[in-house]
Amino acid sequence: MENHFDKRLDPTKLVPGAKSVISLQYNYFPKETQNSDSYKISKYAYGEDYHHIIKSKLHELLTSIQDNIGNVAGRVFTDSAPILERVWAKKSGLGWIGKHSLLITKQKGSYYFLAEIILDLELDYDLEFKTDHCGSCNKCIEACPTDAILPNNTIDGSKCISYFTIELKEEIPQAMQGKFEDWMFGCDICQDVCPWNRFSIPHQEEKFIPHPDLLSLKKQDWQEINEATFKKIFKKSAVKRTKYSGLKRNLIFLKK
Numbered sequence: 480m481e482n483h484f485d486k487r488l489d490p491t492k493l494v495p496g497a498k499s500v501i502s503l504q505y506n507y508f509p510k511e512t513q514n515s516d517s518y519k520i521s522k523y524a525y526g527e528d529y530h531h532i533i534k535s536k537l538h539e540l541l542t543s544i545q546d547n548i549g550n551v552a553g554r555v556f557t558d559s560a561p562i563l564e565r566v567w568a569k570k571s572g573l574g575w576i577g578k579h580s581l582l583i584t585k586q587k588g589s590y591y592f593l594a595e596i597i598l599d600l601e602l603d604y605d606l607e608f609k610t611d612h613c614g615s616c617n618k619c620i621e622a623c624p625t626d627a628i629l630p631n632n633t634i635d636g637s638k639c640i641s642y643f644t645i646e647l648k649e650e651i652p653q654a655m656q657g658k659f660e661d662w663m664f665g666c667d668i669c670q671d672v673c674p675w676n677r678f679s680i681p682h683q684e685e686k687f688i689p690h691p692d693l694l695s696l697k698k699q700d701w702q703e704i705n706e707a708t709f710k711k712i713f714k715k716s717a718v719k720r721t722k723y724s725g726l727k728r729n730l731i732f733l734k735k
Contacts, residue, residue: 488563490562490597493554493556493560493561493562493597494552494553494554494597494598494599495552495599496552496599497597497598497599498598498599498600498601498602499597499598499600499601499602499604500567500570500571500595500596500597500598501571501595501596501597501598501602502564502567502568502570502571502573502593502594502595503537503593503594503595503596504568504573504582504584504591504592504593504594505529505533505536505591505592505594505684506587506590506591506680506682506683506684507522507523507525507526507529507590507591507592507682507684507687508522508587508588508590508676508679508680508681508682509522509525509681509682509687509688509689510681510682511689511694512694513693513694513696514694514695514696514697516697516698517661517696517697517698517701518661518662518663518698518701518730518733519660519661519662519663519664519666519667520662520663520664520665520693520718521641521662521664521665521666521667522590522667523590523592523665523717524664524665524716524717524718525687525688525689525693525716526684526686526687526688526689526716527686527687527715527716528715528716528717528719529557529558529592529687529717530557530558530559530717531715532684532686532687533557533592533594534555534557534559537555537556537557537594537596538555540555540596541553541555541596544596544598544600548600551598551599551600552598552599553596553597553598553599553600554596554597555594555595555596556594556595556596556597557592557593557594557595558592558593562595562597564593564594564595565580565581565582565593567595568582568593569582569607569608570607571604571605571607572605572606572607572608573608574589574608575608575610575611575612575613576611576632577589577613577619577632577673577675578613578616578617578619578620578628578630578632579619579620579628579632579634579669579670579673580628580632580633580634581669581670583612583613583673583675584675585612585675585678586678587678587679587680588670588673588675588676588677588678588679589670589673589675589676590670590676590679612675616674618672618673618674619668619669619670619672619673622668622669622671622672623668623669624640624658624659624660624668625638625639625640625655625658626638627639627640628669639666640658640659640662640665640666640668641665641666643655643659644659644662644663644664644665644666644721644725644729645664645665645720645721645725648725650728650732651728651729651732655732656732656735659732659733661698661733663701663726663729663730663733664718664721664726664729690711690712690713690714692708692711692712693712701730702730702734704726704727704730706723709723709726710723
């Protein structure tokens with residue numbers, strides 16, 4: 480990340496002449512979750528890959544801005560470039576950065592994707608969100624089974640269940656045995672225990688609705704899953720990032 484540090488801090492490195500950053504949120508909190516006798520998948524990956532869905536909407540919005548205002552240069556982003564998404568969202572007044580390092584809103588919690596449009600157009604700016612409403616609450620820190628949440632509102636990626644189940648290409652270290660609490664792709668523990676997420680409301684995005692099998696399969700079904708079923712359930716899902724071999728590795732690790 481150090482190679483991109485200047486870009487993360489300076490939007491003009493991404494859009495020459497940039498004058499404004501528009502920060503947006505897109506809800507992914509599901510109406511239904513997996514059954515209780517199942518290995519778990521992070522809620523953001525229930526439906527189709529959010530990158531494609533959100534980028535399409537951002538391009539529509541950027542085109543609308545250009546059609547209505549005129550010659551405006553800009554770029555759209557969602558978890559796809561070296562940009563400090565949570566910092567810009569906080570500066571835009573959307574919420575504060577919680578102890579689990581995610582952006583939290585008082586109205587609807589933290590189950591949101593973040594996205595940005597950087598423009599060479601000067602706009603009226605919202606006030607930065609200054610108040611940290613986590614207070615003395617440490618539920619996310621206490622609930623993390625691998626002690627990945629640090630005291631300074633950051634995550635030790637080398638201990639995070641999401642890292643092990645998605646990004647790691649090698650075998651999962653034995654030191655992590657028994658700590659994953661049945662998470663086979665990603666992890667939502669720190670969000671699930673956050674009191675602010677009692678205000679979460681189900682999304683209205685049809686493309687985020689999961690394949691029925693994802694909600695109904697039980698642990699034994701997942702252990703027996705073949706590649707054809709994997710491709711059927713996760714045809715357009717972010718779970719494809721870990722591939723069938725990666726998911727099987729995670730399942731074997733969880734069964735030990």
